[in-house]
Ligand SMILES: Nc1ncnc2c1ncn2[C@@H]1O[C@H](COP(=O)(O)OP(=O)(O)OP(=O)(O)O)[C@@H](O)[C@H]1O
């Protein structure tokens with residue numbers, strides 16, 4: 001009587017806490033669903049790796065052009081002699097480049113060499129150096145420049161975008177956003193040229209060519225590292241300036257609709273500091289798309305950045321790839337493509353394992 | 367007057383429950399006002415001119431009471447709550463009035479509508495706390511429940527850091543939740559569990575005033591009872607003042623000491639809950655009371671300030 005709603009025999013489903021199920025005799029699989037999930041992701045990863053490499057292999061075999069005749073041609077030019085390509089010689093080269101036998105045989109051999117020895121066969125770019133060594137020489141420069149600038153662009157862009165979104169409607173934030181929109185449409189080389197003009201030609205403080213001072217011998221000493229850093233500044237800054245703008249705009253676009261969310265009002269009602277609300281409440285909810293995009297983009301840096309490398313005469317995979325395509329250097333092309341495939345899929349695999357930590361709602365297991 | 371109310375009147379008298387002005391414990395505190403709302407008006411700028419959602423409201427909230435605010439949908443209850451909590455967002459704007467707040471930390475009084483910045487921030491939660499409707503997404507979807515207790519406690523009472531491992535389970539148990547809920551994420555909880563979590567967070571710093579906006583709406587009766595019981599206990603044991611917004615007159619009948627009835631942004635009637643239920647002054651109030659659904663076998667009881675009975679399933 002005293003409490004009319006208190007009567008009745010309501011069941012109580014809400015009292016079940018979100019606790020783990022009671023301990024039963026269960027296998028590792030059941031107790032650790034994460035394990036099963038990780039294994040499934042890994043198997044899928046291996047399968048897509050195999051699929052992508054296979055497609056790439058047959059795609060490049062279908063392209064016109066014959067590497068062996070290219071070798072012979074270049075040898076003729078080099079030695080000035082008219083090498084009468086005997087059947088024997090051609091056959092030897094075909095074997096060496098992995099072009100003998102049927103396509104299926106070639107494919108099986110390619111896969112075997114790739115898996116067992118990470119060997120792509122000789123390159124044409126600097127015959128007879130193996131393609132993987134040609135790639136290996138360019139790789140550190142690409143990873144160094146592209147990897148570091150990718151991280152910097154993301155950190156700077158996301159932080160600036162969060163603030164621009166948070167302070168939307170205020171003068172500074174709106175000006176920043178509009179400038180970002182305008183500049184993000186600007187070609188990268190424009191920024192690079194302006195920087196080169198100002199810092200190399202006008203001020204003469206920074207080098208604009210090559211990856212290090214050619215008078216130095218590469219090694220782990222301060223002088224060489226300093227030279228590498230100094231040469232890296234202009235290409236890095238031009239990449240970061242343009243790259244971070246994209247992150248700025250996308251982060252701002254993710255933050256703005258969040259600002260109307262109940263949980264942000266609630267955080268405000270709690271009396272939390274605005275910086276805490278921005279970081280722990282608003283930005284934290286943007287990490288999922290932004291880290292995903294970053295992870296996928298990270299794979300693509302292995303293709304190198306041709307424009308940067310050409311503009312700054314920077315050694316890297318981009319230039320290597322362009323040269324290899326010109327020469328029809330099949331093995332090197334295959335090597336770079338395989339590396340890119342491997343990088344993209346690996347990044348994706350790691351993301352699938354990591355993303356549930358960033359957003360508990362997307363648990364892949366269960 | 368409906369049969370239900372007549373019966374209830376008799377029942378309440380026979381219960382012998384003292385309420386309102388006749389409550390000995392309440393004697394002398396009636397004049398002790400914790401929140402003095404004067405001439406408050408709030409308007410929303412819309413395409414076709416201003417929409418006045420709160421009109422010249424004068425309302426005094428007494429220290430330690432549970433003040434119910436009733437009124438049908440769109441009458442301006444949430445707008446008033448948001449204004450008092452300083453959560454009013456554009457296009458809303460306070461077009462006039464003051465709200466003098468007299469918390470323990472500032473007995474001289476502060477105008478809730480004028481205070482800004484860090485002074486406002488420090489007043490929040492430790493003095494002025496908020497219990498939103500559980501169906502809103504008030505909890506941060508990517509943070510564990512324990513984090514959402516910890517952030518507000520550490521912000522306002524950093525000295526209690528060491529206490530957290532015992533404090534959070536205790537608060538959860540107080541609202542009938544298992545302590546393991548602390549490790550959960552909001553999406554892993556049911557609506558009723560989320561509402562209880564919000565309840566536990568709202569009381570975590572023992573505020574002077576809690577503004578609760580529809581805290582029991584859309585919940586099953588069991589969870590409703592836990593929420594109302596916790597509010598009743600809190601009011602009785604800690605002397606916390608509660609502004610309880612609900613369109614459900616039944617909730618006010620069960621819990622409130624006094625009720626204010628809103629209609630189109632204006633408060634049309636304020637009074638002791640018993641008096642409002644038995645001698646409604648306004649035709650609109652009468653209609654609201656008559657709209658209370660009569661549950662099978664139970665009439666609506668007016669039972670102000672009376673603790674709610676608990677079932678054995680309330681942990
Ligand atoms: N953001 C807004 N912009 C314009 N008008 C608004 C806005 N929010 C509320 N209103 C108007 O203000 C009036 C009061 O709304 P409010 O949400 O305060 O009502 P309420 O009493 O809480 O209703 P309910 O019981 O449905 O929650 C309504 O007429 C509503 O249309």
Ligand SMILES: [Mg+2]
Pocket residue numbers: 443444445580
């Ligand atoms: Mg409302």
